[in-house]
Amino acid sequence: MRIGVIGTGHVGLITCVSLAAIGHEVVGGDNDPEKIALLERGVAPFYEPELQPMLEQQLKEGRLTFTASPAEAVKDAPVVFICVGTPPRVTGDANLVAVEQAARSVASHIADRAVVVEKSTVPSGTAQRLKRTLQRGRPQPEEHLQVVSNPEFLREGKAVHDSMHPERILVGGEAEWAFEAMREVYKPLTDQGYPLIETSIPTAELSKHASNAFLAMKISFANALARVCEKAGADVVEVADAIGADARIGRAFLNAGMGYGGSCFPKDVQAFEHLSRRLGYDFRLLQEVARINAEAIDSTLEKVRDALWNLEGKTVALLGLAFKPGTDDVREAPALTLGAKLLAEGATVTGYDPLAAANAKDVLPELHIAPDPLSAAAGADCVVICTEWPEIRDLDAGELKEVMAYPVVVDGRNAFDSGTMADHGFLYYPTGRPPLL
């Protein structure tokens, strides 16, 4: 099938390579000419496991091309995916300007009979507006133009895997012929047994927000639990193991730490809360989820203050800067929020990350970057574990103590073992577990 993809960022590029890999002829379009130039040379603009070789292979096999012209991307394409960004406005609701612009730029070039797929995460009701915008650009009868919602559930750091092995593919639509087109797009995956769920458009749109809000809620529950465990002398990891063993609860997303970040959870929780309010329901639980998430960073900061007293003139090393392991993405990364607060209080901050250091430096130019964890920790008064990369988890506690000015570790991800830290004489502040003071 000939497929056009508008927006070749984290979701759009993965969509391009995975649709090409399952046999479609894909043209990816983006209004960022520098990104397109990189992609045409076969260079992925961001890190994602398996992405680079897959991009090279699909380009070589000729099923994938890129263009800076939206008209070219959608030309003769019976299916067009919209994958542009939907960042938050200051009010918390989703900014849909890019979605509208993308629709306007393709409207008059769209094929005679086309399904436009809303893959970006958008508030319920967006498909109607999208359709109206497309119709304005090129009036077409219902049987020639349909909009469907096909939210993306991929996880950064596992995005290629998630696209090629989806737990479910969700399609919300109205017309049978549009559902039929989407069944054809995903046939190579459904033939392997991956389920495709068909719903109405509002149900599909809402499911994405509900999914992210629920996962964020689990993380915030674990973080609130951590605060209580700290006061009660309990161990949040053991509590999470105990309650997570119950299949009704599940162990996933119950790790207490510095909270969620990234380009999705913070904005989607806000956008869902905002949407609910606009629809007439005050979803206060979501406000609390966001508040507990912010509190998780402040609680980590409080431990640094407790260990170091005044921060002026002290050096703090942040190990891990990406919002989670496996990615170079630092959007809404808790490490950088903490870093900004430490800098504001007069500390010198050094950071290490295996992939995200350059992106972190762009966001926080005052950050000193070290090439490896031990160099970052060298001479530090305190190390904070912000992202649980394997190379950080596997650090040798003895070597770490050797290079630090004082052996103080605030473990924002419970990456280290308390027994080992005790053996080496660290002042150790884990999250939601008894500290070694």
Ligand SMILES: NC(=O)c1ccc[n+]([C@@H]2O[C@H](COP(=O)([O-])OP(=O)(O)OC[C@H]3O[C@@H](n4cnc5c(N)ncnc54)[C@H](O)[C@@H]3O)[C@@H](O)[C@H]2O)c1
């Ligand atoms: N990143 C994730 O893990 C993830 C997961 C699921 C869903 N989503 C959702 O997918 C959407 C995209 O997210 P992302 O992380 O890929 O964003 P991104 O910022 O990485 O990519 C967006 C891309 O769209 C391009 N773009 C913007 N306006 C355009 C236009 N008018 N025409 C053509 N291209 C345009 C940008 O240049 C950029 O390359 C968002 O709604 C997001 O919430 C993201």
